[in-house]
Amino acid sequence: MIQIEHLTKRFAGPSAPAVDDLTLAVGEREICVLIGPSGCGKTTTMRMINRMIEPDAGRIRIAGRDVTGIDPVTLRRSVGYVIQQVGLFPHMTIAENVATVPHLLGWDAARAARRVDELLARVDMDPARYRDRYPRELSGGQKQRVGVARALAADPPVMLMDEPFGALDPITRAALQDEFLRILNDLGKTIVFVTHDIDEALKMGSRIAILRAGRLVQYDRPEAILAHPADAFVESFVGSDRALKRLALMTAIDHATSTLIPPADAPRLDRGANLRDALSTLLQAGRDAAVIEQDGTSPRVITLATIREALADGARAETQLGP
Amino acid sequence: MSWFLRNIDLVAVALGQHVAIALTALAIAFAIALPVGIAAARSERVYGVAMGIAGLLYTIPTLAFLALLIPLVGLGRTNAIVAMVAFSLVVLIRNVATGIRGVSPDVVDAARGMGMSARQLLLRIELPLAAPVIVAGLRVAAVTVISVTVVAAYINAGGLGTLIFNGISNDHAPKIWSGALTACALAVAVDGMLALVERRLARARLG
Amino acid sequence: MMLVDAWHYLTAHPAQFGAALAVHVALSAAALVIATAIAIPAGIYAAHRSGVAFAAINAANIGRTLPSLAVLALVMPLLGTGFAPSLFALSLLALPPILLNTLAGMRSIDADIVDAARGMGMTPRGILRRIEWPLALPVIFAGLRTAAIQVISGAVLAAFIGGGGLGDFITAGIAMMAVPQLLVGAIPVTMLALGADYAFGALQRRVTPRGLG
Numbered sequence: 001m002i003q004i005e006h007l008t009k010r011f012a013g014p015s016a017p018a019v020d021d022l023t024l025a026v027g028e029r030e031i032c033v034l035i036g037p038s039g040c041g042k043t044t045t046m047r048m049i050n051r052m053i054e055p056d057a058g059r060i061r062i063a064g065r066d067v068t069g070i071d072p073v074t075l076r077r078s079v080g081y082v083i084q085q086v087g088l089f090p091h092m093t094i095a096e097n098v099a100t101v102p103h104l105l106g107w108d109a110a111r112a113a114r115r116v117d118e119l120l121a122r123v124d125m126d127p128a129r130y131r132d133r134y135p136r137e138l139s140g141g142q143k144q145r146v147g148v149a150r151a152l153a154a155d156p157p158v159m160l161m162d163e164p165f166g167a168l169d170p171i172t173r174a175a176l177q178d179e180f181l182r183i184l185n186d187l188g189k190t191i192v193f194v195t196h197d198i199d200e201a202l203k204m205g206s207r208i209a210i211l212r213a214g215r216l217v218q219y220d221r222p223e224a225i226l227a228h229p230a231d232a233f234v235e236s237f238v239g240s241d242r243a244l245k246r247l248a249l250m251t252a253i254d255h256a257t258s259t260l261i262p263p264a265d266a267p268r269l270d271r272g273a274n275l276r277d278a279l280s281t282l283l284q285a286g287r288d289a290a291v292i293e294q295d296g297t298s299p300r301v302i303t304l305a306t307i308r309e310a311l312a313d314g315a316r317a318e319t320q321l322g323p
Numbered sequence: 324m325s326w327f328l329r330n331i332d333l334v335a336v337a338l339g340q341h342v343a344i345a346l347t348a349l350a351i352a353f354a355i356a357l358p359v360g361i362a363a364a365r366s367e368r369v370y371g372v373a374m375g376i377a378g379l380l381y382t383i384p385t386l387a388f389l390a391l392l393i394p395l396v397g398l399g400r401t402n403a404i405v406a407m408v409a410f411s412l413v414v415l416i417r418n419v420a421t422g423i424r425g426v427s428p429d430v431v432d433a434a435r436g437m438g439m440s441a442r443q444l445l446l447r448i449e450l451p452l453a454a455p456v457i458v459a460g461l462r463v464a465a466v467t468v469i470s471v472t473v474v475a476a477y478i479n480a481g482g483l484g485t486l487i488f489n490g491i492s493n494d495h496a497p498k499i500w501s502g503a504l505t506a507c508a509l510a511v512a513v514d515g516m517l518a519l520v521e522r523r524l525a526r527a528r529l530g
Numbered sequence: 531m532m533l534v535d536a537w538h539y540l541t542a543h544p545a546q547f548g549a550a551l552a553v554h555v556a557l558s559a560a561a562l563v564i565a566t567a568i569a570i571p572a573g574i575y576a577a578h579r580s581g582v583a584f585a586a587i588n589a590a591n592i593g594r595t596l597p598s599l600a601v602l603a604l605v606m607p608l609l610g611t612g613f614a615p616s617l618f619a620l621s622l623l624a625l626p627p628i629l630l631n632t633l634a635g636m637r638s639i640d641a642d643i644v645d646a647a648r649g650m651g652m653t654p655r656g657i658l659r660r661i662e663w664p665l666a667l668p669v670i671f672a673g674l675r676t677a678a679i680q681v682i683s684g685a686v687l688a689a690f691i692g693g694g695g696l697g698d699f700i701t702a703g704i705a706m707m708a709v710p711q712l713l714v715g716a717i718p719v720t721m722l723a724l725g726a727d728y729a730f731g732a733l734q735r736r737v738t739p740r741g742l743g
């Protein structure tokens with residue numbers, strides 16, 4: 001869906017390019033997370049996709065079309081754009097904010113109003129309550145929900161998101177991440193998502209592009225990056241607890257056995273638990289086996305051994321799958 | 324011009340009168356505005372009333388104000404000074420109040436926590452930290468006062484305006500030039516100087 | 531009582547007063563309109579060009595400090611006396627506050643808002659019209675308010691260079707030490723200034739968008 005080829009950008013002043021010969025491709029309905037340390041070029045790259053910054057060399061294609069061949073204003077109206085500080089227009093109501101791109105595209109008022117209500121409902125904000133309010137009356141989390149709704153208004157196939165949840169407290173951030181993943185699942189958009197938070201990247205990304213000093217270091221699925229970091233930089237970037245992070249990506253149900261008979265007083269795990277939760281429970285209880293809560297069918301058991309196997313199998317699978 | 328150079332003593336006298344009146348007015352205005360501004364910083368009510376009255380006074384056209392004072396205080400320097408003080412109050416009070424209110428609450432909290440009395444807090448913390456904003460107010464007031472003094476020559480207050488009025492009634496352009504340009508130069512110079520002071524103070528506070 | 535005498539003087543010279551009032555209002559309004567027509571577009575132009583803005587701010591700051599009477603007087607040897615030279619001088623005096631406030635208003639807009647608007651595909655003209663102008667308007671109006679007061683006050687001084695207006699009554703009253711005559715000029719012009727201040731204040735509140743302050 002999005003092809004970035006040999007993209008380069010130099011800013012006046014610094015001798016090294018901000019983005020250096022970057023090549024990567026984002027498939028349809030994928031969430032590509034751009035992550036890296038400060039100054040790695042992730043935001044610059046994202047902003048070149050909708051030509052908020054113009055590249056010095058290289059090419060970007062969306063759905064096969066070279067973006068430099070499209071009038072920037074037209075291009076931006078067909079790409080959703082969400083920034084960290086949201087940038088809601090303070091002098092317009094929530095409804096007017098959300099309807100901005102539809103208005104620019106000339107939709108009639110009735111159609112725009114319907115769309116506004118539909119989107120507000122989708123981001124879990126009661127349209128009747130919020131449509132006529134003003135941004136200053138909203139909390140940070142609510143503002144960003146409106147920001148997302150506004151970006152979705154004209155139903156663009158591609159969305160750019162620059163640390164959209166970065167200014168929110170951890171609880172609100174987690175809630176919005178979950179909601180956004182759910183919305184995306186329903187809508188099937190192609191997303192380029194910039195973050196500096198590795199946990200957010202692992203949670204949100206179908207594939208993660210790790211950037212450093214303007215260069216692409218590794219571009220792969222979260223599990224693959226954790227299992228086989230490309231070099232020492234990636235290894236330290238993802239954190240020394242990467243085995244645990246890998247476990248967090250695996251659900252307990254998928255790796256449980258039903259062939260073992262658990263002791264009667266085995267600790268219990270939630271149905272939705274992941275393997276990291278399982279490991280934590282086992283260590284906490286000082287036991288070797290835990291049971292996943294289930295009604296009816298034969299009990300599913302997780303042991304320390306199954307956890308270790310899951311890690312090993314996963315690493316092997318990632319090697320075979322390739323990036 | 325040659326007239327200017329030949330009569331530089333005349334201009335100097337006028338300039339001296341001008342500066343004297345202006346300084347006197349500024350000093351009196353500041354002496355009033357400082358306590359009122361401090362009170363206004365603490366109380367929304369005082370701020371409202373002070374701004375209301377001072378704002379009203381500021382809106383009255385200069386010559387009209389001077390004229391309205393004539394039945395009360397006659398002509399001359401006193402009249403001019405009363406008018407100038409009245410005009411300067413709004414800016415000075417507002418800037419004193421805003422400057423003090425602008426002091427970080429954390430700093431005030433720390434000072435109180437260390438056992439500073441209200442007076443020490445004001446003198447050692449609040450006023451020094453508010454100084455850049457207060458000087459900004461003084462800057463505007465100074466320029467206002469210089470401008471009013473030019474007009475006040477018409478009611479016998481002296482100053483550079485006398486040259487201008489003389490020049491106008493005698494159709495003597497060099498006098499007009501000398502008076503007007505010197506007044507402009509004075510205003511720009513004073514504004515520039517106080518701007519420097521303001522900037523120096525601001526930088527010192529940011530440390 | 532002086533006020534009664536002033537009233538008598540006024541009713542004895544209605545045509546003269548009417549003419550002075552008309553000239554005063556015309557001078558003030560025209561100067562304000564001219565200054566606005568120059569300063570607002572200039573301010574908008576300069577707002578996005580930091581070099582121009584820097585020059586404009588510095589020039590306007592100097593302009594702001596110049597004593598009004600000095601400016602009016604300087605115009606006389608160059609352009610003579612009368613309505614037109616007075617209008618010229620008053621327009622000059624009104625420029626700085628409007629220009630400075632236009633610049634301040636435009637530049638005070640949160641950069642994130644403009645970034646979001648641009649990223650969503652608004653044209654630069656669209657951004658100016660729908661985002662920057664409504665958000666800058668309250669500050670611009672504050673500048674207009676300041677300029678209006680300054681111009682009304684300056685128009686009084688225009689009497690010295692033959693501009694007419696209510697200042698004529700004041701200067702004549704002072705010259706002849708005739709208080710009633712003086713009041714016929716001073717009181718109405720004060721009311722005019724206070725009225726204009728109130729009107730612009732109300733207008734300023736009107737143009738403040740609902741979502742702000």
